[in-house]
Amino acid sequence: MVTRLKEVDAVMVGMGWTGSIMARELTRAGLQVVGLERGPDMTPAEDFALPGIRDELRYTQRLEMIQDPAMETLTFRHRPSDSALPMRRFGSFLPGNGVGGAANHWGGHTWRFLPTDHVTRSHLVERYGASMIPEGMTVQDWAMSYAELEPYYDKFERLCGVAGQAGNLRGKKIAGGNVFEGARQNDYPTPPLTQNLSGEMFSKTAAELGFNPFPRPTSNCSRPYTNIEGLTLGACQQCGYCDRAGCEANAKAGPHVCVLPVLRADKRFELRSNAWVSRLTYDKAARKVTGVVYTDTRSGEEYEQPAGIVVLSAYVFGNVSLLLHSGIGEPYDPVTQRGSVGRNYCYQLSRFGVTMFFEDKYFNPFIGSPGTQMVIDNFNGDNFDHSGLGFVGGAIISCGHGDGRPISYRPTPAGTPRWGAQWKQATAKWYQHALTLGLSGSNYPNRNNYLSLDPNYKDQLGRPLLRMTYNFVENDYKLAEYCSNKAAEIGRAMNPTIMGKPNVRRGDYDIVPYQSTHNTGGTIMGTDPKTSVVNRYLQSWDADNLFIMGASTFPQQAAYNPTGPLGALTYWSAETIVRDYLKRPGPLVQA
Amino acid sequence: MTLDIQFYDALRCLRDHAFGCPRDHSHLRPPARHLMAVPAVALLSLALLIQSGAARAADPVRGKQLFEACAACHTDAPDAAGPRLNGVVGRAAAALPDFRYSNPMKRSRLTWTEPQLDAYLADPQALVPGSRMPYAGMAETADRRDLIEYLKTLR
Numbered sequence: 001m002v003t004r005l006k007e008v009d010a011v012m013v014g015m016g017w018t019g020s021i022m023a024r025e026l027t028r029a030g031l032q033v034v035g036l037e038r039g040p041d042m043t044p045a046e047d048f049a050l051p052g053i054r055d056e057l058r059y060t061q062r063l064e065m066i067q068d069p070a071m072e073t074l075t076f077r078h079r080p081s082d083s084a085l086p087m088r089r090f091g092s093f094l095p096g097n098g099v100g101g102a103a104n105h106w107g108g109h110t111w112r113f114l115p116t117d118h119v120t121r122s123h124l125v126e127r128y129g130a131s132m133i134p135e136g137m138t139v140q141d142w143a144m145s146y147a148e149l150e151p152y153y154d155k156f157e158r159l160c161g162v163a164g165q166a167g168n169l170r171g172k173k174i175a176g177g178n179v180f181e182g183a184r185q186n187d188y189p190t191p192p193l194t195q196n197l198s199g200e201m202f203s204k205t206a207a208e209l210g211f212n213p214f215p216r217p218t219s220n221c222s223r224p225y226t227n228i229e230g231l232t233l234g235a236c237q238q239c240g241y242c243d244r245a246g247c248e249a250n251a252k253a254g255p256h257v258c259v260l261p262v263l264r265a266d267k268r269f270e271l272r273s274n275a276w277v278s279r280l281t282y283d284k285a286a287r288k289v290t291g292v293v294y295t296d297t298r299s300g301e302e303y304e305q306p307a308g309i310v311v312l313s314a315y316v317f318g319n320v321s322l323l324l325h326s327g328i329g330e331p332y333d334p335v336t337q338r339g340s341v342g343r344n345y346c347y348q349l350s351r352f353g354v355t356m357f358f359e360d361k362y363f364n365p366f367i368g369s370p371g372t373q374m375v376i377d378n379f380n381g382d383n384f385d386h387s388g389l390g391f392v393g394g395a396i397i398s399c400g401h402g403d404g405r406p407i408s409y410r411p412t413p414a415g416t417p418r419w420g421a422q423w424k425q426a427t428a429k430w431y432q433h434a435l436t437l438g439l440s441g442s443n444y445p446n447r448n449n450y451l452s453l454d455p456n457y458k459d460q461l462g463r464p465l466l467r468m469t470y471n472f473v474e475n476d477y478k479l480a481e482y483c484s485n486k487a488a489e490i491g492r493a494m495n496p497t498i499m500g501k502p503n504v505r506r507g508d509y510d511i512v513p514y515q516s517t518h519n520t521g522g523t524i525m526g527t528d529p530k531t532s533v534v535n536r537y538l539q540s541w542d543a544d545n546l547f548i549m550g551a552s553t554f555p556q557q558a559a560y561n562p563t564g565p566l567g568a569l570t571y572w573s574a575e576t577i578v579r580d581y582l583k584r585p586g587p588l589v590q591a
Numbered sequence: 592m593t594l595d596i597q598f599y600d601a602l603r604c605l606r607d608h609a610f611g612c613p614r615d616h617s618h619l620r621p622p623a624r625h626l627m628a629v630p631a632v633a634l635l636s637l638a639l640l641i642q643s644g645a646a647r648a649a650d651p652v653r654g655k656q657l658f659e660a661c662a663a664c665h666t667d668a669p670d671a672a673g674p675r676l677n678g679v680v681g682r683a684a685a686a687l688p689d690f691r692y693s694n695p696m697k698r699s700r701l702t703w704t705e706p707q708l709d710a711y712l713a714d715p716q717a718l719v720p721g722s723r724m725p726y727a728g729m730a731e732t733a734d735r736r737d738l739i740e741y742l743k744t745l746r
Binding site: 043044045046048049050051223224226232233234235237239248249250251261 | 659660662663664666668670671672691721723724725727
């Protein structure tokens with residue numbers, strides 16, 4: 001029996017980054033907002049505090065902060081002709097859980113997509129001709145330009161206190177920053193983190209080779225910072241336990257530190273955790289979502305929450321599966337290429353770098369953070385001439401330290417036995433002396449990579465699981481090979497004692513080893529309802545009062561981590577809802 | 592009345608180093624390392640000289656700026672990561688009933704006199720090993736003095 005609750009102005013489905021920011025912007029405009037979160041609530045003082053938070057077994061290995069696949073998981077297959085099987089353990093990607101979402105345990109990398117990333121298709125066609133885009137690659141332009149989104153990138157950076165060095169300040173190129181970045185109105189809110197020896201060595205060699213190294217922009221504040229909500233973040237302690245766990249010093253940006261304290265004090269906002277939304281209630285004829293139905297996971301009771309506006313902020317998988325479970329929009333069919341829900345699922349090319357050893361250098365890998373890195377952008381996006389290379393897109397190349405943890409960090413040179421006394425000796429010998437040139441590559445969409453509902457497997461609520469059909473294609477292999485060879489050139493020039501081989505993958509995508517949690521697409525933005533799910537304001541083409549947030553709106557994934565753009569997009573969409581939609585509910589864009 | 596922080600600093604230095612400290616001092620830069628060779632009496636005279644030549648008075652305004660490094664955790668919020676510091680100077684350690692102090696802090700039986708605060712701020716883990724404050728320490732004596740002066744204004 002479903003208990004029907006009193007209607008509210010807006011409901012957020014998921015209280016991670018986008019749900020928290022949107023809730024704050026809507027309550028500020030005077031709306032009564034309910035935030036629903038499937039997982040538990042938590043506070044930094046209790047859940048991210050020393051000494052317990054520095055527990056590699058609990059957080060890095062046993063994934064305490066990650067979504068429990070026993071509750072809800074995905075099925076996976078490489079190609080439409082395969083039969084999908086459930087992922088019983090998360091590996092390749094680690095979805096977040098609970099109030100704060102993945103921002104509770106992320107590594108903080110915060111970028112602005114390149115101006116060309118916002119117009120991927122048009123730019124490639126303009127520079128190289130339409131034949132440059134391989135058969136089956138369904139790249140699209142974003143529905144807004146970099147220049148339009150710039151003030152919102154800036155706002156999100158000032159919410160987080162991002163530490164970095166500007167490379168293009170109002171058109172003026174600044175050496176030491178990323179000279180390829182789009183022009184920015186303001187510098188970063190806090191200066192770059194102090195770098196490690198490894199980052200400095202990489203930076204020196206890269207500069208000597210004519211590249212343009214810069215410090216990785218990261219939402220680990222380099223010094224105490226009071227954000228645009230009046231909340232104060234601490235300085236990153238470079239503790240070495242950052243990703244997969246919370247921050248002991250309130251220095252890593254996330255909803256708990258940057259937004260939620262203000263929301264919790266606001267009578268217009270109500271947070272309900274342990275509230276698992278199972279479907280949206282949809283009036284197709286009226287083009288309206290009338291509310292959501294959710295289950296209290298503690299009691300099993302079901303509730304219907306009517307709302308004037310519904311915001312889907314439930315991560316890529318939650319957003320796509322809820323649309324499919326609720327019958328909103330047309331599911332994508334890879335054969336006919338009709339429908340758009342689930343279309344253009346993309347991932348990230350990760351972990352294909354090269355590891356090297358320097359017997360006379362001590363890197364202190366246990367001091368640092370994921371953001372304590374130097375990066376070059378020279379082989380990213382379309383920052384270099386792709387003529388004759390046979391692929392499109394690119395990768396960033398980075399170097400630094402911040403994760404020298406006792407269980408996970410045991411680099412050994414090739415040829416070392418993988419267990420036993422010799423392995424133990426080698427890990428002790430080389431612990432201080434290894435560094436890796438890491439790469440993160442763009443992943444452009446393919447007609448056969450998509451999300452849909454599984455015909456066989458169900459979740460704890462009895463709903464079909466989401467099914468991921470995904471594999472790498474020729475463009476990805478060529479990109480990885482080219483860029484890792486470039487990284488290897490830099491590596492050799494750094495003069496290591498032992499030079500490793502680039503870890504370029506060949507063969508099918510492997511869901512087992514961790515790569516990144518940069519899943520994108522499935523509810524992509526666009527100007528044409530036939531090939532997109534939301535318009536440029538992230539408003540659903542099928543329901544005027546439904547707005548969809550997050551990286552599920554990206555038409556394809558660039559080389560950069562997706563958090564910066566999705567934060568900017570939330571502010572962009574929120575502003576339009578408050579300024580335009582509330583005054584004149586209805587379609588914001590005529591198709 | 593409490594003696595000036597610098598004098599206590601100098602005395603602690605004497606206590607730790609001037610009487611044949613067996614620890615390895617190779618990590619210290621000169622002149623600190625060279626001081627190890629100087630007789631205790633000479634060091635004491637030097638300490639008094641430094642103390643009497645102490646430059647300016649403690650500056651609570653500067654102390655408030657330095658407090659920014661602390662403000663992320665030491666807030667008024669009920670779920671703040673650190674305890675409220677109103678009235679901390681002169682208070683017993685681990686005194687607030689609504690804050691979950693670490694066991695080492697509860698067992699420390701310290702009173703936050705200015706010298707004790709100074710020692711704690713200089714090296715939290717040295718004074719209270721195992722306590723939970725994620726802060727490495729404030730190296731400069733003058734900084735700690737200004738910060739403590741600011742803390743005294745928090746009632």
